[in-house]
Amino acid sequence: xxxxxxxxxxxxxxxxxxxxxxxxxxxxxxxxxxxxxxxxxxxxxxxxxxxxxxxxxxxxxxxxxxxxxxxxxxxxxxxxxxxxxxxxxxxxxxxxxxxxxxxxxxxxxxxxxxxxxxxxxxxxxxxxxxxxxxxxxxxxxxxxxxxxxxxxxxxxxxxxxxxxxxxxxxxxxxxxxxxxxxxxxxxxxxxxxxxxxxxxxxxxxxxxxxxxxxxxxxxxxxxxxxxxxxxxxxxxxxxxxxxxxxxxxxx
Amino acid sequence: xxxxxxxxxxxxxxxxxxxxxxxxxxxxxxxxxxxxxxxxxxxxxxxxxxxxxxxxxxxxxxxxxxxxxxxxxxxxxxxxxxxxxxxxxxxxxxxxxxxxxxxxxxxxxxxxxxxxxxxxxxxxxxxxxxxxxxxxxxxxxxxxxxxxxxxxxxxxxxxxxxxxxxxxxxxxxxxxxxxxxxxxxxxxxxxxxxxxxxxxxxxxxxxxxxxxxxxxxxxxxxxxxxxxxxxxxxxxxxxxxxxxxxxxxxx
Numbered sequence: 001x002x003x004x005x006x007x008x009x010x011x012x013x014x015x016x017x018x019x020x021x022x023x024x025x026x027x028x029x030x031x032x033x034x035x036x037x038x039x040x041x042x043x044x045x046x047x048x049x050x051x052x053x054x055x056x057x058x059x060x061x062x063x064x065x066x067x068x069x070x071x072x073x074x075x076x077x078x079x080x081x082x083x084x085x086x087x088x089x090x091x092x093x094x095x096x097x098x099x100x101x102x103x104x105x106x107x108x109x110x111x112x113x114x115x116x117x118x119x120x121x122x123x124x125x126x127x128x129x130x131x132x133x134x135x136x137x138x139x140x141x142x143x144x145x146x147x148x149x150x151x152x153x154x155x156x157x158x159x160x161x162x163x164x165x166x167x168x169x170x171x172x173x174x175x176x177x178x179x180x181x182x183x184x185x186x187x188x189x190x191x192x193x194x195x196x197x198x199x200x201x202x203x204x205x206x207x208x209x210x211x212x213x214x215x216x217x218x219x220x221x222x223x224x225x226x227x228x229x230x231x232x233x234x235x236x237x238x239x240x241x242x243x244x245x246x247x248x249x250x251x
Numbered sequence: 252x253x254x255x256x257x258x259x260x261x262x263x264x265x266x267x268x269x270x271x272x273x274x275x276x277x278x279x280x281x282x283x284x285x286x287x288x289x290x291x292x293x294x295x296x297x298x299x300x301x302x303x304x305x306x307x308x309x310x311x312x313x314x315x316x317x318x319x320x321x322x323x324x325x326x327x328x329x330x331x332x333x334x335x336x337x338x339x340x341x342x343x344x345x346x347x348x349x350x351x352x353x354x355x356x357x358x359x360x361x362x363x364x365x366x367x368x369x370x371x372x373x374x375x376x377x378x379x380x381x382x383x384x385x386x387x388x389x390x391x392x393x394x395x396x397x398x399x400x401x402x403x404x405x406x407x408x409x410x411x412x413x414x415x416x417x418x419x420x421x422x423x424x425x426x427x428x429x430x431x432x433x434x435x436x437x438x439x440x441x442x443x444x445x446x447x448x449x450x451x452x453x454x455x456x457x458x459x460x461x462x463x464x465x466x467x468x469x470x471x472x473x474x475x476x477x478x479x480x481x482x483x484x485x486x487x488x489x490x491x492x493x494x495x496x497x498x499x500x501x502x
Contacts, residue, residue: 110452122444163442166425166446167445169424171449171458171461172493173416174449178458186413190359191413191453194361194418195417196454197360199449202428207423207426211422212362214341215423216419222340242423
């Protein structure tokens with residue numbers, strides 16, 4: 001039985017804890033939470049602690065806090081052979097180098113409390129401080145039935161940047177769509193097929209060749225009509241910059 | 252049997268022609284193409300013509316050309332009782348007012364030659380010059396088994412603007428993701444789950460509350476790392492503006 005402790009009680013902690021407790025080969029010892037903020041959202045079976053210096057011995061310690069506290073927290077954890085992991089897309093593994101065994105477990109996904117992520121469908125980018133650490137991490141990924149790849153810190157940052165486009169930026173654009181839907185009292189359901197089609201084009205590597213709309217056609221009249229509607233909003237500048245970028249991309 | 256002629260041989264023409272010829276209640280008389288540009292991509296059974304002033308009498312004439320030529324083409328079509336339609340998201344119906352029966356058939360979808368769109372899953376925004384025209388259009392939508400809604404020109408423009416966000420802009424961001432994937436030799440398949448999740452959040456109206464990433468956290472260190480990578484690309488300005496917009500949106 002592989003034992004795990006988690007430090008932090010955010011969205012990733014919630015989603016990983018669900019994956020760990022539902023897996024027969026894993027045991028989640030405890031979760032350290034400094035402020036008990038979200039713990040009512042977690043499964044009732046999970047043991048929480050606010051004493052970081054007396055965590056019970058575990059095979060893995062997941063530091064799932066913000067990037068800036070990873071190093072400090074790593075120093076507080078006492079373990080002989082346990083492997084310390086962080087899950088940051090941008091932080092080097094050496095923030096954990098006060099330990100014998102350490103590495104990175106970075107899931108390429110966006111997490112929330114309102115929806116459980118299926119880790120069997122989540123790519124995990126991993127890094128270990130030694131071959132032994134790496135093998136331990138691979139074994140954990142296999143137990144989670146997750147797809148994984150060994151990736152160094154530089155490449156992980158490139159993945160993180162591209163994921164910011166694929167998720168953070170598209171999500172923002174879609175939430176602006178929702179704002180327009182609300183503002184103009186449009187039917188939200190009418191936008192599901194076109195958004196779905198956009199995603200399917202990405203999936204089949206056809207995004208670039210599938211660009212449609214007034215920007216790529218340089219349809220100045222329509223662009224002006226859109227800008228006229230947006231001129232009193234916060235989004236006129238965003239509209240213009242993305243339009244300009246689409247035009248450039250087409251050249 | 253309802254008869255239809257199409258003017259124009261672009262992406263929408265291709266997709267509508269496929270829907271028309273596969274529907275037993277409809278007959279596609281002919282397609283007018285000025286330059287025969289894409290006609291080899293169309294079904295071989297379809298009759299093409301380059302004489303716009305001698306189209307055979309039809310129940311519906313679909314003008315599927317660019318917005319600027321709609322009015323001119325409308326004037327060239329000779330019909331007694333046929334209904335003239337355009338499919339522009341931004342053009343008023345009055346561009347067709349030289350006819351007795353006219354209206355707008357605007358499908359809220361993005362079209363391409365490489366993938367047939369299922370019109371039973373495509374919302375159609377319709378407008379007619381009279382109650383009689385509107386009823387004819389509704390009947391056509393029912394035959395296509397499409398969801399439809401009567402929407403005036405102003406509201407149609409609002410739909411078109413929101414669709415530019417939901418498709419044109421997100422598609423561009425996703426094609427930039429592909430550029431980063433190529434540039435840094437990343438695994439494209441690793442981005443499918445996160446893009447799919449982003450789409451599912453939109454579908455369940457959770458985009459705004461699901462915003463994650465360095466911009467919404469105001470994680471200055473990570474934003475700097477990303478900007479450093481992008482500084483020699485065309486996309487630094489776009490990155491900064493979207494980041495700024497995400498920050499604002501969160502306030």
